[in-house]
Amino acid sequence: MNRFLVGMASEIPEGSKKIIQAEGRSVGIYNIEGQYYALRNTCPHQGAELCSGITASYITSNGPGDFAYEREGELVRCPWHQWEFDIKTGCMITDPKMRTKTYDVTVERYDVSVEENQLYVHI
């Protein structure tokens, strides 16, 4: 497994993402409530750049006219046909067997005198 420098942790504040190239692959790194997650930036459906899609919540309902928002910012909707994927697992919401690859992300913490933590994705 190789590790690739994503950048400084402060570059991806909570609720945001960054798309990087690593070993010729495009990977999206998300910060959800202080935890980092990495997704292969390719939709398993027709190959759109998944991570350029909208970051969304999981909307549920008890019936018509009722809408509840859960898991704020934990889903990505593909930019093309809007299939929803769980950022934490890479699984598609309506069909979890369909998934995009996920990767581990680590944060290297340096000496306290260094202000920024370095973020690595492992591929």
Added chain:
Amino acid sequence: MAISESKTPEKKVRMKRSIIDCDVHHLAPVSAIKDNLPRFYRDQIDLWGWRLPGPIYLNGGVQGLTVDSTPPDGSNPTGGRGDMEYLRTQHMDPFNVEYGILTGSDYSFQASPDPDYAAALCSALNDYTIEHWTSKDSRLKGSAFIAKQDPLLAAKEIDRIGSHPDMVQVIVASGAEKPYGNRFYHPIYEACVRHNLPFNIHVLTEGLGINTGPTGAGYVTYYPEYRAARPQVMMAHLASFIFEGVFEKFPTLKVVLQEAGAFWIAPFLWKLDADWKSLRFQTPWVKKAPSEYFRSNVRVTSQPIEAPPSTELFQQMMKAVYADECMMYCSDFPHWDFDSPLLTFPKLDDATWERIFYQNAADLYELPARRIEQGGTQV
């Protein structure tokens, strides 16, 4: 807050052989053509606005477009990034589109009760498409809008613009007052035949303005229902063409069914054929089985292609709709339900691929064979 680090990706050409894309939406909103309208309509727009029924009441994606067609500044004007540069760099070049048939972006006038106004808008839009689009990139071909509300005015527009080399078909919305086989519309088909232009029915404006409701059971609430209703509307048009005897009266007329899906056609033709066997004597001018008229006179574009649960079923459905003869690939770029030419279809045998991604459209629109550097034979 989202960091948009996703700078426009550099797409490499991945299609080896070039393709013809039969449904490319170019930016051609009525708002762009006000100056081209007669003074009366300009005055009227200044006084009362555009007086056009609104767009469909729901959509997918972001205002109906793929998210990656939203300009980097986040603005997303209606019609989105249908601009020339975007079309070239994000679609025509990366997918090696040899020809793209332009189908516009605004069909609101197809639901207007005012036929003169609709006809004026059509003329201005057609000129706009030639001036701003087809004359700027030889890969692009246009579709001539007509005011189907008044078939005589429509025929006049076909006579005006139909022999322009960049206009390859006549286009209307599927939303209509009467199904398109009705004799009311026949002056349109006379003109199409005169200029050897296919008549393309593209979904839109069902249930709007003067057009009938989106389903026979009334109006629907949600967008998936609206999409599900499109084949119903197309079915009505298809049966109407056949049983009103349009293809007997105009044997060379070609009709294109666009964006209502494709595989519903199979059981529908089986049904029409069965009923024709029993009821032939009611419409004795219908000389052939309905499926025969379909094969000789009707073409269907692929997007949004239904996704059967297995490749085997997919292949069977392709056979059942005579895809080798009748289906033409299209993407619907840049709309949100865009079908990628690379990944929408399972692997097709070479000959079938060639028919669907190139030859059927080349035959219909009389476009040249692909150039040799595009994997073709023409030097």
